[in-house]
Amino acid sequence: MTCSKASSGCSPVRPALPDGYELSDDRARIDTAAVHAYLSTLYWAEGRPLAVVADLVRSSARVVGLYHASAQVGFARVLSDGATTCYLADVYVEPAHRGRGLGAALVAFAVDGDPALAGLKWLLHTRDAHNMYRRIGFHEPSSRVLER
Numbered sequence: 001m002t003c004s005k006a007s008s009g010c011s012p013v014r015p016a017l018p019d020g021y022e023l024s025d026d027r028a029r030i031d032t033a034a035v036h037a038y039l040s041t042l043y044w045a046e047g048r049p050l051a052v053v054a055d056l057v058r059s060s061a062r063v064v065g066l067y068h069a070s071a072q073v074g075f076a077r078v079l080s081d082g083a084t085t086c087y088l089a090d091v092y093v094e095p096a097h098r099g100r101g102l103g104a105a106l107v108a109f110a111v112d113g114d115p116a117l118a119g120l121k122w123l124l125h126t127r128d129a130h131n132m133y134r135r136i137g138f139h140e141p142s143s144r145v146l147e148r
Helices: 032-039 050-059 102-112 130-135
Strands: 021-024 062-068 071-080 085-093 121-123
Touching (some): 021 102, 032 050, 032 071, 032 085, 102 130
Antiparallel strands (some): 071 085
């Protein structure tokens, strides 16, 4: 196991990625401006202010960046009560970097990379990428789920 003081805890060794890509859960490494710039183009975060994105990066239970040539090209964050439930949010890989399995690696590392969150119930909302999330173990909710 490797541990980073800037991350939310200890995490397993990061998976090897192709072509110089790298995953990191080092919160201090997140390029908040880059995350905000990309999120502001997406349907679920359009118009979200930079200050809000910065606060979410600071306060989330876990954040993971995907990097190529030291530039951030992907992101995921986790909200959790630390005891029963986690919510996967704000997942993206920039279009120029898709088609290499990086999204699945990013999600798997966000979900499985912190032993403190292992075994908790995981939730997410998405309008697309259902097949990729299914490969990581997500599935359609039961009839017990309500949303407002």
